[in-house]
Amino acid sequence: MDAVxxxxxxxxxxxxxxxxxxxxxxxxxxxLVRHLHDFAREVRLTEAEWMAAVQWLTATGQISDDKREEFILASDVLGLSMLVVSMNHDLDAAATPATVLGPFHIAGSPELEFGADMSQGLPGVPLYVHGTVRGLDGTPVGGAVLDVWQADDDGAYEAQLPVDEARLRAKYTARGDGAYCVRTIAPKGYAIPMDGPVGELISRTAISHYRPAHVHFLLNVPGYEPLITHLFREGAQYLDSDVVFGTKPELVVAFTEREPGPTPDGGSSAVPWLEARYDFVLQPVG
Structure with a gap:
């Protein structure tokens, strides 16, 4: 037996x-083994530090459930999520860029009609996000399903609240000409959850724990590369210090103020509202 x-x-x-x-x-x-061992040697990891890391990982697993993904949040703030996204989505410059999924996506969102309100009366400034879904060659992608979710006016996602019904999340289907229209409320910048292991770790640093105002989109269309992305509000705070490294210039969109009157869904608003126009450009598979 050789000595270890x-x-x-x-x-x-x-x-x-x-x-x-x-x-x-x-x-x-x-x-993984080689890199973990090299890391331990580089920092001369102590037994106390090793145990602290084990306990941190244990706590991260314990706080996670079907709505809260603390491990994804950990990956996000360490920059690993964006690294993996960048390596796996080397898209054409004309295609909509991908970014992180984040820890708060919930599958099975309700399907809403063109321009239907996914905010369902929650407080906030009305926001219409509309445009088209098309391929790189300009071909409309009719029938594309846009899975949309966001935080509320207080910066909280459904997954962070004691609610059972869908809240600020929905699926919209693009029309035959590729047109889509999402009605919601204007998102605000928010702090990532600081009540768990990731937040505790962040609190030991000078890292900003905020994200800029954004809406999440997921498009998984047959024949095209899957797309997970955000639309960020132009001029929003924290665009240059997003704690999960998710911002990209191409995804920053103007939220234009509009007076009461006609809205992009063909209806009308009795109060001032915001308009964001964006065309999602999908890259074909292969």
Whole structure:
């Protein structure tokens, strides 16, 4: 039996994980072992620090549930999420850029008609987001489903609130000509949850824990690359210091003030409202 030492443990662990039955699993896990061991050596990790890390990971798992994804939040604030997005979505310059999913997406949102109000009377300034969904060649993508979600006027998502019904999330289907229209309320910038392990870690730094005002969109259309993205409000606070590194200039959109009167859905507003125009451009698969 060979002695296990600081000099031999990495090669031993790598050789064991290299026996994974799936080649990709073996590639990922052996690389993970090497990098973890190199990290521990670089910082000369103490046993107390190792235990603190284990406890932090445990707490991150314990606070997560079907609505709150603390591990995704951790990945976001460490910049890992945007790195993975950037590596996996090398899109044409004319295509709508991808960004992070975030920890608060909930599957199974209700389907609403063109221009229907997903805010359902919640307080806030009415906002209409409208435009078209099209391919790189300009072809309208009729029938594209836009999965939309956002925080409320207080900066809270449904997943953070004790509610059972869908709140500020919905699915809209683009018309045959690619046109879509979302009615909601103007989003505001907000702080990420600071009541969990990620927030506790952030609080030990000078990092801003805020995100700029935005609306989330997810489009998964057959024949096109999946798109997870945001639309950010032009001039919003924190655009240059987004805690999850999610902002991109191409996704910053003007929210234009409009007087009471006709709205993009063909209806009318009795109060002032905001208009955001944006055309989603999808990249074909292959």
């Amino acid at each position: 030492t600081e000099d031999t443990i990495t090669d031993l662990a790598v050789s064991r994980w290299a026996t994974a039955k799936d080649p990709r699993t073996g590639e990922v896990l052996t690389a």
